[in-house]
Amino acid sequence: MNNRNVILFVGGLVFGFGLAWGGMAKPEVVLSFLQLKDYGLILLMGVATGTTFIAINIIPRFVAKPILGGEFKPRSRDLTRNTLLGAVIFGIGWGLSGQCPGSSLASIGIGNLMVLPGIAAMFLGAYVMGRFFGS
């Protein structure tokens, strides 16, 4: 296990703890946001995005390179028809089940084993995408 993997593991611990603490490991809480009853999700996402914004846009002004090497590169993706079509499909699945990839992993951690078939279904969906629509 190299240093980078240790950092990823520790980062994952913090991320999972935060998601669970914010209630996002529970599909019911996510659904209550999507039913517009509770705005905790957007608040949590806003704070997480703010913290990450500082890491991506401000820290690189003072530190030339990531501490363990590599390079700082903001995330960028081209906007295509698939970006939006995929977002529509994801939104429907999200609204139906209250699960998204990160929250479902955290959900295992809080003992919600009901999410395991959901994660298996996510793998199947990702496979179907790569097999039939991948380029």
Added chain:
Amino acid sequence: MGVAFVYVLTGLHATQSSLFSTTISYFSKIPYFQRKSYLESREWRLFFAVGVILGAAIYALTVSPEGFWTTRVQLWRILVGGFLVGLGTRLSSGCTSGHGISGIASLSTTSLFAVITFIIFGVITAHVVQFLGVLP
């Protein structure tokens, strides 16, 4: 915090939905899954995923007032929804963490459009499901 911490130390975007495709690369020979970016990131993505699971477990065992917990969402919703989440996030190249946290924080307009789209469709779907009397 977790995503920011990883980025400052390694320059990597610790996002979630790519985990599915990169992990499939261990099993599938299809060229789509054997692309270089997947092979290079598949190991650290697994470390991150295990961390997320254990981090949530630490929460359940320490601060959580209720300990371990199980959802009341029906299995059919978990299965059908999960399939659509897997398909949709990969087609869109991002999910709530990739487009939502990393993408918006990178000031990517692509991600902004993706986030607005999946929130609108999530809200509509959740309302339809609720309207049909399927709870929670």
